[in-house]
Amino acid sequence: MKKPIIKVQDLVTKFGDRVIHDHISFEIFEKEIFGILGGSGSGKSVLVKEIIMLLRPFSGKISIFGKDISTLSFKEAQELKRSWGVLFQFGALFTSLTVAQNIAMPLIEYTTLSKKQIEHIVAAKLELVGLKPFVASMYPSELSGGMIKRAALARALALDPKLLFLDEPTSGLDPVGARNFDKLIQELRDILDLTVVMITHDLDSIFTILDRMLLIADKKIAAYGTIKEVLASTHPFVEEFFKNDFVKKRYLKELNV
Amino acid sequence: MNYFEVKQKENQTLLICKGEWIIYKASSIEKEFKKLKLTFPLTIDVSSVNDFDSAGVIEFITIYKKLKAKGKIKVIGYNQKELELFKLLEPTIDIKLPHKKSFFLDDVGKAAIEGFKNFLLFLAFLGETFAKFFYSIKPKNFRYKEMVYHIYTSGVGALFIIALTSFLVGMVVAYQASVQLHKFGADIFIVDTIGISVTRELAPLITAIVVAGRSGSSYTAEIGAMKITEEINAMKSMGFDVYAFLVWPRILALVISLPLLTFFADIVGIYGGLIASKFELGISFSQFVERLYEVLKVKHYILGLIKTPVFAATIALIGCFRGFLVSDNTQSIGLQTTASVVNSIFLVIAFDALFSVIYTELGI
Ligand SMILES: Nc1ncnc2c1ncn2[C@@H]1O[C@H](COP(=O)(O)OP(=O)(O)OP(=O)(O)O)[C@@H](O)[C@H]1O
Ligand SMILES: [Mg+2]
Numbered sequence: 001m002k003k004p005i006i007k008v009q010d011l012v013t014k015f016g017d018r019v020i021h022d023h024i025s026f027e028i029f030e031k032e033i034f035g036i037l038g039g040s041g042s043g044k045s046v047l048v049k050e051i052i053m054l055l056r057p058f059s060g061k062i063s064i065f066g067k068d069i070s071t072l073s074f075k076e077a078q079e080l081k082r083s084w085g086v087l088f089q090f091g092a093l094f095t096s097l098t099v100a101q102n103i104a105m106p107l108i109e110y111t112t113l114s115k116k117q118i119e120h121i122v123a124a125k126l127e128l129v130g131l132k133p134f135v136a137s138m139y140p141s142e143l144s145g146g147m148i149k150r151a152a153l154a155r156a157l158a159l160d161p162k163l164l165f166l167d168e169p170t171s172g173l174d175p176v177g178a179r180n181f182d183k184l185i186q187e188l189r190d191i192l193d194l195t196v197v198m199i200t201h202d203l204d205s206i207f208t209i210l211d212r213m214l215l216i217a218d219k220k221i222a223a224y225g226t227i228k229e230v231l232a233s234t235h236p237f238v239e240e241f242f243k244n245d246f247v248k249k250r251y252l253k254e255l256n257v
Numbered sequence: 258m259n260y261f262e263v264k265q266k267e268n269q270t271l272l273i274c275k276g277e278w279i280i281y282k283a284s285s286i287e288k289e290f291k292k293l294k295l296t297f298p299l300t301i302d303v304s305s306v307n308d309f310d311s312a313g314v315i316e317f318i319t320i321y322k323k324l325k326a327k328g329k330i331k332v333i334g335y336n337q338k339e340l341e342l343f344k345l346l347e348p349t350i351d352i353k354l355p356h357k358k359s360f361f362l363d364d365v366g367k368a369a370i371e372g373f374k375n376f377l378l379f380l381a382f383l384g385e386t387f388a389k390f391f392y393s394i395k396p397k398n399f400r401y402k403e404m405v406y407h408i409y410t411s412g413v414g415a416l417f418i419i420a421l422t423s424f425l426v427g428m429v430v431a432y433q434a435s436v437q438l439h440k441f442g443a444d445i446f447i448v449d450t451i452g453i454s455v456t457r458e459l460a461p462l463i464t465a466i467v468v469a470g471r472s473g474s475s476y477t478a479e480i481g482a483m484k485i486t487e488e489i490n491a492m493k494s495m496g497f498d499v500y501a502f503l504v505w506p507r508i509l510a511l512v513i514s515l516p517l518l519t520f521f522a523d524i525v526g527i528y529g530g531l532i533a534s535k536f537e538l539g540i541s542f543s544q545f546v547e548r549l550y551e552v553l554k555v556k557h558y559i560l561g562l563i564k565t566p567v568f569a570a571t572i573a574l575i576g577c578f579r580g581f582l583v584s585d586n587t588q589s590i591g592l593q594t595t596a597s598v599v600n601s602i603f604l605v606i607a608f609d610a611l612f613s614v615i616y617t618e619l620g621i
Contacts, residue, residue: 095485096588100354112284113312120315121280124349136354141585160280160310191342192310 002029005163005195006051011060013046020046022219023060033189033196035206035213037241042216044199045089048165051197052086053077064163082110085156089167089199091148093140099126099151100136106158125154128188130180145172153181157188164188166198170205178202182209207251215241260286261293270296275305278313286316297328304334314342318350375582382578386508389500398498403506404513411472412514416521418471423463423522427455427529435537444538448545451530452553456561460522462609465568468515469601473576476507477597480580481590489581499581508573515569516562523558560621564612568605575601 006028013021020043028034036044049055051062053069062069064080072080093102103122107113113121126136129150140148149172156164169185170178186209188194200206206213206227213230215223217237223230231242241247260282262273272295278286301321306313324330335343392398434450480503483489492499527549534540579597583589 095586107280111281113280114284114287117283117287117312117316117319119354120319120350121312123352123354124311124315124346126354127349127352128345133352133354137357139586157311160312187345191338191345 002032004028005030005065006197007061007063008051009061009063011047011050011062012058013043013050013055014058019219021057021216024216024219024221025060026214026221026224028195028197029212030195031189031193032211033185033198033209035210036197036199036216037201037206037213038216038222039237043219044216045167047216048086048167048197048199052084052165053081082106082159083161084163084165085159085161087149087152087156087164087166087169091140091152093148093152093155095140098137098139099131099143099154102140102151103155103158106155110159121158122154125157126151128157128184129154130177130184146174146177149173150181160192162194164194164196166196166200168199168201170200170202179204185209203247203251258289260289263293263295268298270299272299272301273305274301274303274317275307277308278306278317279308279310280312283312283316286313287319290320295324297330299324299328299330301330301332302334303332303339306339309339309342311342311346314339314346315350318343318347322350378582379578382581383574386500386504386574386577389498390505392498393501393505398501400502400506403502404510407472407507407510408514410475411468411510412518415468415471415514415518419464419467419518419522420525422467423455423460423526424529426459426463427451427526427531428533430454430459431530431533432537435534439538444540445544445548447530447534447538447540448548449552451527451534452549453557455526455530456523456553456558458561458609458613460526461519461561461564461568462605463526464515464519464522465565465572465605466602468511468518468569469572469605470598472511473572473601474594474598476573476576477579477583477594478590480577481583481593484581484583485585485587485590504573504577507577508570511569511573512566515572516565519562519565523561556621560616564609567608567612571604571608572601575604 004027008027009025011021011024012019036047038044046055050057051064051069056070065083067076067080069077069080093099094105097105100122103125104118107118107121122136123133126133131147131150131154135143135147135151140151143151149169153166153169156166164185166185170181173181182205185196185198189196198205198210200210210227212226213224214221215230215235215238217235222235222237223233230238260274260276260278262275264271264273272293276282301324303317309317321330321332393400431447431451435444435447438444438446438450480489483503489499492502531542531545534545535542576597579593579600583593
């Protein structure tokens with residue numbers, strides 16, 4: 001039996017009177033690539049923000065590494081926050097720092113590494129995410145959308161987190177770049193034993209790298225499990241999302257398995 | 258030793274790596290490595306490392322390269338994953354990141370050129386603002402809503418703080434003057450002092466300074482943030498003229514509200530002086546008002562008010578200009594906001610001095 005790293009129970013989210021999540025529960029296991037799917041505005045980003053303690057749910061319980069995050073002390077919370085890396089939907093790089101400084105920031109804050117070591121790590125992370133060395137001295141405003149995504153991923157990876165949250169990592173990348181990104185994430189998971197939670201709309205990512213996934217529709221979980229299990233669902237949203245002609249033609253092989 | 262162990266075997270040296278090779282330990286590992294005295298040929302055994310991450314492997318690669326340059330080495334005891342990570346990261350170790358070095362004189366030169374450029378840009382901004390005046394106030398193009406909003410936030414919103422500051426200033430001046438005037442037995446002249454200094458100088462100046470701090474800074478921050486989020490570009494792309502949309506409503510709002518605020522500050526400032534005179538010199542309210550009526554000519558009040566539209570335009574222009582100067586990072590919002598307040602307060606005081614000279618020369 002695999003170990004659940006994140007456990008969400010009976011989560012309810014509200015903004016004012018508007019309910020975003022209505023009693024949803026799920027688990028994310030160690031070393032898997034877990035997808036959060038759903039239409040625009042269905043509450044994917046909000047769900048991740050609740051897990052990483054940026055927003056408080058209205059009710060329900062979220063446990064990470066077996067601990068209820070609402071009862072953590074400040075110190076425990078700081079420690080927990082160091083064990084994950086987050087790639088925000090819009091990058092959220094620090095605009096007044098260069099890319100290299102952005103990546104070095106958590107290293108300088110949380111470790112006692114020497115300048116030389118930090119430089120090596122920054123160079124390695126840049127290379128890993130496919131950015132050229134000259135990007136290091138550029139400012140976020142000088143980067144393209146795809147470069148921002150990559151730089152933000154490099155920053156998320158800086159502290160070698162065990163848990164990685166990615167909000168639409170491949171949106172805004174060119175198709176080749178997106179597939180390389182997928183490959184990279186898979187590679188990192190395999191080599192570094194990461195657990196990856198990613199929000200995505202990208203069908204290629206969904207069919208190729210996700211181990212399990214969760215589909216939010218109508219405030220509830222419309223489908224949950226491996227791609228096979230999700231496709232077996234007859235929920236109207238699943239039908240609409242996966243069983244249209246385009247998907248059928250393109251992913252015929254995967255659909256038949 | 259926590260991370261290394263050295264053993265001599267026949268004519269071979271065995272370096273055993275052990276412990277956790279993770280990011281939080283990498284600096285200790287490096288320190289320990291520097292203390293090691295090694296001889297070659299050398300065999301590195303990594304089988305006792307019980308945890309590693311990419312930073313640990315990078316540290317290992319650094320060490321490996323250093324040793325390799327010195328003599329014959331061999332690595333044993335790694336598993337498939339460690340090998341993969343090693344292979345993935347090894348090429349990255351020689352990457353040189355570009356560094357921008359800056360020299361003191363460079364910075365001085367750059368700052369000077371920057372200052373000069375900003376001055377030219379300000380002239381261009383002024384020119385363009387005034388060139389767009391008639392376009393912006395055409396009823397079709399005029400942004401009433403924005404202007405009213407800014408009158409409300411910069412004008413009505415400032416009433417309380419202006420009341421407080423001008424009341425206190427009126428009072429302080431009265432207290433200071435009363436000590437001197439009392440020595441000469443010229444108590445009643447306190448009314449002249451208060452009336453004329455408040456209406457001619459203090460109220461316009463204090464009000465302008467408060468407004469520069471409150472509204473000038475907020476204009477810069479608002480426009481600066483709009484620049485960073487590309488709202489300005491969005492407006493331009495839709496053919497909205499930023500001078501009509503952003504600059505003129507703010508200028509006009511301040512030009513309308515600053516005189517009104519100054520009028521208000523006149524009243525409250527004199528009232529502050531009146532209270533202080535009563536307590537310090539025992540001049541009754543009716544005595545004060547009677548004397549005020551005699552000595553405070555309307556001229557003083559008008560000369561004070563004439564200055565305020567100039568102050569208002571200065572504050573609004575500097576505030577907007579500095580907002581447009583914000584470059585693409587959040588830090589520059591702070592820098593420009595500071596510069597905006599400093600510049601506009603300085604210019605307000607400079608203009609005030611200029612007015613004083615003009616009034617004196619004209620003999621009014
Ligand atoms: N701070 C907030 N206040 C009020 N409502 C909010 C807030 N943040 C998000 N929402 C609402 O919550 C819903 C879910 O937002 P969320 O950002 O999670 O969408 P999403 O599923 O990530 O969509 P997308 O795929 O477009 O990124 C939206 O309808 C949004 O209007
Ligand atoms: Mg989102």
